[in-house]
Amino acid sequence: MNFDSYETNGFYDELFAADAIPRQPMSALIEQINGLTKTKLKRHQKAAELALFQQGITFSVYGDKKGTEKIFPFDLIPRVITGQEWQQLEKGLIQRVEALNLFVADIYGKQQILKDKIIPAELILQSECYLKQCIGLQPPKNRWIHITGSDLVRDREGRFYVLEDNLRCPSGVSYLLENRMILKRTFPDLFQAMNVRPVSNYCDTLYDALCYLAPDHSRTPNLVLLTPGIYNSAYYEHAYLAQQMGITLAQGSDLVVIDHHVMLRTTKGFEKVDVIYRRIDDDFLDPKTFRKDSCLGVEGIMECLRRGNVALANAPGTGIADDKAVYAYVPDIIKYYLDQDPIIPNVQTYGCHDKKKKDYVLANLDSLVVKAVNQSGGYGMLIGPHSTRSERDDFAKKIKASPRNYIAQPTLSLSRSPTIIGDAIEGRHVDMRPYILYGESISVIPGGLTRVALKKDSLVVNSSQGGGSKDTWVLDN
Amino acid sequence: MLSRVANSIYWMSRYLERANNVSRFVEVNLHLILDMNLSRKQMQWEPLVITSGDNEDFLKRYHYADEKNVVRFLTFDEKNPNSITSCILLARENARTVRESIPSELWETINELYHLVKKNSRKRKLNDLQSFYGAMNQYGNLMTGVYQDTFSHSEAWHFSQVGMMLERADKTARMLDVKYFLLLPSAESTNTPYDTVEWSAVLKSASAFEMYRKQYHSINCHNVANFLLFDPHFPRAIKYCINTAARSLQSIIDLLNIEVRAKDEMLKLQEMLSKTNIEQILNNGLHEFIDIFQLNINVLDRAIYESFFIK
Known part of the structure; x- marks a missing residue:
């Protein structure tokens, strides 16, 4: 298989500067793939899929009684980012996370940013993501956001934007690590030839970041990863991360609160827990504080947190900073807390809570992307240029009924990356989710989960909507 | 854990x-x-x-x-x-x-x-x-x-060994029980080629055929039962299974440094095997013996559950 007939079709392409002209640092990759026969490349693809299947990195096909399991689609051709590009991204992401952490602390503390009228107070106080239960909370080391996965996209000119921030236990990092493992087997000689930066220390950095939060440093902290259990779609990742860090993978029923300390039920008796990397939503965390019907959480855990007897990563309440309506204010947030201009820009966003903007959105539905503020996974979205008349009418009704719940953005012409489609290589739209950890300091893993919309011309990369993933190579040059 | x-x-x-x-x-x-x-x-x-x-x-x-x-x-x-x-x-x-x-x-x-x-x-x-x-x-x-x-051969592994060995002992016992019941009354086939074939099959069901041969050479029901019940070295013989399970249970108890009832139940099971021999068992009825043995495995299983799994 080769790139002879590959076309960029006027989009920004991650590997090609123009038709038949690879970007300079990527030429080794292009040459290698050009040198592979179709059979060989297909065999590599099969081997990769089999490896994922055997490791059980699968999901059950919904509604299939035979229990058929499938792997998430994975494309062998990596997406490559140069060293210079990465340097800027890294700085920008660190800046963003630092500001957002200060913002969350302020919102549940003095609310200075609201008093100074940088953000309309009602936008925050009426948000579903603003948790009154967190007012006055002082999490260890004043860290709220420990693990972030912000979604980045590029436009037609190749400029990076932050599309959204995910501050509520973002998932996907295990795919990043597994994808890398597979590509190391597929293209072993390219890693040295191209100077690809390693990602393998992610779990060590995560472990250190979690340990840093421990209330008591006189002994090795007892860390736990709290999972909703095997039926959760990200269960594989929970088990994987716990295993890689060598920490306990617990379900809510394994934990109990005794004298305001969180305890594990072990074969020996109760054992005190210091830090919980929780992968369950705020709502389900503590039936005493949040949803009463939650069986996934631990009763009384919020009081332990309040007393400083346990640390939670991420802290509850961080959702207020990734509410899509608040997103529009992130540049102001960065300016306010750090007195800096944002290094990575936001995508132009029209929050419909503002009447003028709402009117603009309603008049331009056919060219905009409309999103519900509190949904993810590609749900609750209207992509104007690809929509039908009745879909637009439907969204117009929804926006008029609850303007606060909708934002709109111009339809970006996302960059594309070469992808194996059947027997050919074609361009497909991609985004990228880098992972940022905040322990003692902030660090970004040099790589990311590149998601690719496998359907021709589709702009939706979510796995629930026919998306796949790619390994992401950050070069050291 | x-x-x-x-x-x-x-x-x-x-x-x-x-x-x-x-x-x-x-x-x-x-x-x-x-x-x-x-x-x-x-x-x-x-x-x-x-x-x-x-x-x-x-x-x-x-x-x-x-x-x-x-x-x-x-x-x-x-x-x-x-x-x-x-x-x-x-x-x-x-x-x-x-x-x-x-x-x-x-x-x-x-x-x-x-x-x-x-x-x-x-x-x-x-x-x-x-x-x-x-x-x-x-x-x-x-x-x-x-x-x-x-x-690592530590706590988790020992639990796996206890589970595996108890299950194996139980299955070997069941198989012996059923086959013995079925093969013994068929007097007309005693010492016929069929008899040997069937007792060989019993041994093969426990992957025991070759190891048995090395020890007894000729195949008869007394020796087959003796081997599957009491051989201390063959990994599917009941005695071997119970002793191995007991060692792993003891290791768990030592690691956790606690007193549990499961230990007493395990001891009972071991004594059942050490205080008798094949002649006694065949005289008093193999089926009766195995019945009590299986009952005791179930009691032990329950004791393990209560000792370690509900806290």
Whole structure:
């Protein structure tokens, strides 16, 4: 298989500067793939899929009684980012996370940013993501956001934007690590030839970041990863991360609160827990504080947190900073807390809570992307240029009924990356989710989960909507 | 370690062992049938169902114990909780909930085995299944190696050993019980070639044929029963299983430094085997002995649950 007939079709392409002209640092990759026969490349693809299947990195096909399991689609051709590009991204992401952490602390503390009228107070106080239960909370080391996965996209000119921030236990990092493992087997000689930066220390950095939060440093902290259990779609990742860090993978029923300390039920008796990397939503965390019907959480855990007897990563309440309506204010947030201009820009966003903007959105539905503020996974979205008349009418009704719940953005012409489609290589739209950890300091893993919309011309990369993933190579040059 | 995790590892290991035993029983029987005359063939399948302990469920749904029905019931019937399919499914579900506590190699082997079973469950012809039972056997041996060499021999591993060995002792006992009951009264076939063939099959069902031969050379029911009950060295003999389980239980108790009732129950089981011999047992009734033995395994299982798994 080769790139002879590959076309960029006027989009920004991650590997090609123009038709038949690879970007300079990527030429080794292009040459290698050009040198592979179709059979060989297909065999590599099969081997990769089999490896994922055997490791059980699968999901059950919904509604299939035979229990058929499938792997998430994975494309062998990596997406490559140069060293210079990465340097800027890294700085920008660190800046963003630092500001957002200060913002969350302020919102549940003095609310200075609201008093100074940088953000309309009602936008925050009426948000579903603003948790009154967190007012006055002082999490260890004043860290709220420990693990972030912000979604980045590029436009037609190749400029990076932050599309959204995910501050509520973002998932996907295990795919990043597994994808890398597979590509190391597929293209072993390219890693040295191209100077690809390693990602393998992610779990060590995560472990250190979690340990840093421990209330008591006189002994090795007892860390736990709290999972909703095997039926959760990200269960594989929970088990994987716990295993890689060598920490306990617990379900809510394994934990109990005794004298305001969180305890594990072990074969020996109760054992005190210091830090919980929780992968369950705020709502389900503590039936005493949040949803009463939650069986996934631990009763009384919020009081332990309040007393400083346990640390939670991420802290509850961080959702207020990734509410899509608040997103529009992130540049102001960065300016306010750090007195800096944002290094990575936001995508132009029209929050419909503002009447003028709402009117603009309603008049331009056919060219905009409309999103519900509190949904993810590609749900609750209207992509104007690809929509039908009745879909637009439907969204117009929804926006008029609850303007606060909708934002709109111009339809970006996302960059594309070469992808194996059947027997050919074609361009497909991609985004990228880098992972940022905040322990003692902030660090970004040099790589990311590149998601690719496998359907021709589709702009939706979510796995629930026919998306796949790619390994992401950050070069050291 | 977490009580829930210990419980899952214990059951994961029991289910794996159970699947393996069922597979071996069926495979041996398929071979045995070929050496039988017609009238014996008819009665050769029902004991397998009786050994599994699910006779009632079987008769309700299948009515008649012929080859086709029994093989299906024991191998791929998902409604039978002790079929190979069900056991592997349960082993995998348990393994999934403790994925972070067991070596990846073990999880991946169980996962592969699961997909092997799924793939074969579409086959309908018995002759196509021969290779499947062979593969089951190989996976069983592979699993033992993975357990042995990729898993730290500490608390979690010891729970797996207790589970595996108790299950194995139970299955060897059941098999001996049923076969003895079935073969003994057939006076007309005593000392005929059939007799030897059938007792050989009993040994093969426990992978014990060659090791038995080295010790006793000729095959008779007294020695076969003695070997499967009391041999201290053969890994599927009941005495070996119970002693191994007892050592692992003791290791757990030492590691945790606690007093538990499970220890007393284990001692009872060991004494049952040490305070008697094959002559006494055959005189008083093998079936009666095995009945009490199995009852004591169940009591021990309950005691382990209460000692470690609910906190």
